[in-house]
Amino acid sequence: MQLLTLPPSPSLATSIRATAQVFEDPRSQALLAHLQQVAPSEASVLIIGETGTGKELVARHIHNLSGRRNGPFVAVNCGAFSESLVEAELFGHEKGAFTGALAAKAGWFEEANGGTLFLDEIGDLPLPIQVKLLRVLQEREVVRLGSRKSIPINVRVLAATNVQLEKAINAGHFREDLYYRLNVVTLSLHPLRDRPGDILPLARHFIRTYSERLSYGPVELSLRAQAKLVEYSWPGNIRELENVIHHSLLTCGDGEIQAQDLRMSNLRLERQEEGPAGAGGSVEDLLQQAFSRLYEEQPGELYEKVENALLRSAYRFCHYNQVHTAQLLGLSRNVTRTRLIAIGELVVNKRRSQEQPLDNRVVRLSI
Numbered sequence: 001m002q003l004l005t006l007p008p009s010p011s012l013a014t015s016i017r018a019t020a021q022v023f024e025d026p027r028s029q030a031l032l033a034h035l036q037q038v039a040p041s042e043a044s045v046l047i048i049g050e051t052g053t054g055k056e057l058v059a060r061h062i063h064n065l066s067g068r069r070n071g072p073f074v075a076v077n078c079g080a081f082s083e084s085l086v087e088a089e090l091f092g093h094e095k096g097a098f099t100g101a102l103a104a105k106a107g108w109f110e111e112a113n114g115g116t117l118f119l120d121e122i123g124d125l126p127l128p129i130q131v132k133l134l135r136v137l138q139e140r141e142v143v144r145l146g147s148r149k150s151i152p153i154n155v156r157v158l159a160a161t162n163v164q165l166e167k168a169i170n171a172g173h174f175r176e177d178l179y180y181r182l183n184v185v186t187l188s189l190h191p192l193r194d195r196p197g198d199i200l201p202l203a204r205h206f207i208r209t210y211s212e213r214l215s216y217g218p219v220e221l222s223l224r225a226q227a228k229l230v231e232y233s234w235p236g237n238i239r240e241l242e243n244v245i246h247h248s249l250l251t252c253g254d255g256e257i258q259a260q261d262l263r264m265s266n267l268r269l270e271r272q273e274e275g276p277a278g279a280g281g282s283v284e285d286l287l288q289q290a291f292s293r294l295y296e297e298q299p300g301e302l303y304e305k306v307e308n309a310l311l312r313s314a315y316r317f318c319h320y321n322q323v324h325t326a327q328l329l330g331l332s333r334n335v336t337r338t339r340l341i342a343i344g345e346l347v348v349n350k351r352r353s354q355e356q357p358l359d360n361r362v363v364r365l366s367i
């Protein structure tokens, strides 16, 4: 078993993140070999993977294997800030640059100087900031907000995303030139279900780490518990496995984790029992999948779009009967009628005081 130990990160003290990595499955070993090749270079790396697949861990590992290992590693979640805030945070600001800028502050680029800047959820970066980021990467200098002075920077940038940026580029949400700048090397992390050889080694790794923390003696996994772990589809990937193991340690007795101690989320179990993800599943699952696609494919104004689609499809389902539609949705007839008119499903013919459903109804979003 391949276990790599990394120095603990003080900023992540509440979890065991970034202290060790397991790469056992052939796919993970191939990834590790690729990672070891590219880490010592200065190349920008784009790390792609579903949630919980270990993107941040891989970024830290690249940093630790690079010539910058003694410099800072600064991790930033680009999706966690508003546009104005992310700009000030990335590039820094002078005193008085905007209301509330009481003192001058270095940005993340300056803080990461001599080290690595990890831009997580890069797909969430607003377009105007993408332009500025590209300029900084090209010119290797930053200008703080409210200043005219350029500050030279020496930073390696690693970026991560859990969405396909190509789609975001096609939809006009992500700049192609920035994409090529960041994506000199791509590392794709497979979901845990596609690297089953990692499941048990990871489980044992988490058992060891958490039982040490809890001051337990050695804890084993029963055979049925092992089978349950291997058979599950792990939609939340390694983070979900970590949580399940942690929880099972709290409930298991006498040094052995049984199958019933492993509590995966019900929603996800249902999906698994009905076959591979995407084939069947509960209504909530299907909705969840449809929503996830919408988040990726049609961001912006989603609330209204989904509400309109729900109204249209219910109206159609009730054969264009307003009263039944209102009952079905649990709305008053008045609200239903007003909304149907607003979305153009119902036209009021004032002269003859008749209401008619439109013939050219289109249910644009089918969920």
Ligand SMILES: Nc1ncnc2c1ncn2[C@@H]1O[C@H](COP(=O)(O)OP(=O)(O)OP(=O)(O)O)[C@@H](O)[C@H]1O
Binding pocket: 015, 016, 017, 018, 019, 020, 021, 022, 023, 049, 050, 051, 052, 053, 054, 055, 056, 057, 058, 162, 202, 205, 238, 239, 242
């Ligand atoms: N190869 C690995 N070996 C051991 N632990 C791992 C490995 N990969 C990930 N982990 C653990 O799994 C958890 C999730 O990893 P990480 O936060 O890096 O994932 P992520 O892809 O950045 O997730 P998200 O998309 O939700 O931000 C962390 O606690 C991390 O320590």
Ligand SMILES: [Mg+2]
Binding pocket: 055, 056, 120
């Ligand atoms: Mg992450």
